[in-house]
Amino acid sequence: xxxxxxxxxTALAYAKSFLVPIVLAxxxxxxxxxxxxxFDRRGIPSAVTSIVIVIVLMIGFFLMLGALAIPASEWVxxxxxxxxxxxxxxxxxxxxxKGFFDAQRTISQYLTASGPHVQKVEMQGSGLFxxxxxxxxxxxxxxxFTLVLLLFLLASGDMFYEKLVxxxxxxxxxxxxxRIAHDIERxxxxxxxxxxxxxxxxxxxxGTLTWLIGLPTAPVFGIIAFxxxxxxxxxxVAGIALTALASLIHFHEPGFIILPPLAxxxxxxxxxxIITPYFVGRSLQLNTVVVFIAVSFWAWLWxxxxxIVAVPLLVAFRTLCEHIPTLANYGDFLSxxxxxxxxxxxxxxxx
Numbered sequence: 001x002x003x004x005x006x007x008x009x010t011a012l013a014y015a016k017s018f019l020v021p022i023v024l025a026x027x028x029x030x031x032x033x034x035x036x037x038x039f040d041r042r043g044i045p046s047a048v049t050s051i052v053i054v055i056v057l058m059i060g061f062f063l064m065l066g067a068l069a070i071p072a073s074e075w076v077x078x079x080x081x082x083x084x085x086x087x088x089x090x091x092x093x094x095x096x097x098k099g100f101f102d103a104q105r106t107i108s109q110y111l112t113a114s115g116p117h118v119q120k121v122e123m124q125g126s127g128l129f130x131x132x133x134x135x136x137x138x139x140x141x142x143x144x145f146t147l148v149l150l151l152f153l154l155a156s157g158d159m160f161y162e163k164l165v166x167x168x169x170x171x172x173x174x175x176x177x178x179r180i181a182h183d184i185e186r187x188x189x190x191x192x193x194x195x196x197x198x199x200x201x202x203x204x205x206x207g208t209l210t211w212l213i214g215l216p217t218a219p220v221f222g223i224i225a226f227x228x229x230x231x232x233x234x235x236x237v238a239g240i241a242l243t244a245l246a247s248l249i250h251f252h253e254p255g256f257i258i259l260p261p262l263a264x265x266x267x268x269x270x271x272x273x274i275i276t277p278y279f280v281g282r283s284l285q286l287n288t289v290v291v292f293i294a295v296s297f298w299a300w301l302w303x304x305x306x307x308i309v310a311v312p313l314l315v316a317f318r319t320l321c322e323h324i325p326t327l328a329n330y331g332d333f334l335s336x337x338x339x340x341x342x343x344x345x346x347x348x349x350x351x
Contacts, residue, residue: 022149033189035049036053160181205267206239207225209264215247225239232291285335285336
């Protein structure tokens with residue numbers, strides 16, 4: 001069992017570039033499946049609906065990329081001013097760690113000392129832009145692969161359900177497989193669509209508040225709030241940290257410095273404690289500790305995309321556990337307190 005788990009994790013890590021677009025495409029297809037069926041019932045072919053959805057996603061992606069690119073270039077251009085401002089703010093604290101930094105500098109100079117046996121290698125160009133130029137083709141390829149696969153998944157309609165019914169040997173197995181597949185799709189699409197709407201509202205509120213406070217490039221922080229909130233807990237912490245950094249650079253009065261991160265924190269706290277539990281529902285709430293471990297694991301395995309897909313994968317697995325009696329205990333373990341799997345699920349399987 002241990003060898004199997006080790007080989008599975010190794011395979012997932014090795015095939016990251018291939019598997020990430022596939023998982024994203026399947027998750028996006030679950031989000032838009034209700035929309036496709038809605039237009040199917042009104043006589044619009046699935047292929048037409050799929051093309052429109054993919055075009056809208058592509059336009060939205062490039063609009064969001066453009067909205068982030070201009071402020072990002074400004075931040076890079078003002079890197080010297082940003083560094084000077086940070087030094088002026090944290091400078092008084094540097095004396096506390098002066099001994100540590102002196103020792104670190106001495107060790108670094110010793111390790112990098114020039115000599116006949118030491119070979120120096122210098123990288124040409126800016127580190128940030130070199131990294132972006134190196135990653136851009138790979139990211140663009142995966143993005144196109146995701147959209148093309150999403151187009152085929154949506155255009156195929158319910159073909160996978162038909163194949164699932166065809167391969168099952170007995171009528172009881174066919175009915176059970178369809179019930180599990182429909183329930184997983186229903187819960188995942190409901191979860192992802194609800195979270196997307198909540199995140200969009202959160203981004204709108206955060207962007208508006210930071211604009212009212214006077215923080216430059218306020219729409220960027222709205223987009224950051226929208227994207228980062230797909231990652232439970234860690235996304236909110238990262239968003240607050242970025243907002244605090246921008247506020248520290250722009251404002252000089254302590255009262256104004258604390259306002260943007262405080263507003264961001266208040267928005268995410270209300271969203272996480274009141275809005276999301278109310279709209280998502282108890283049946284989809286998961287064990288907080290398990291969610292944190294899953295997000296950390298998938299972040300280690302698939303970086304940022306892994307953090308986004310961690311919770312949907314947990315929701316899918318928990319839904320599967322609800323329909324299989326031998327896995328019911330795992331489903332109860334994954335659920336939030338007082339949200340255990342009802343006993344009648346096992347009974348439903350025996351019908």
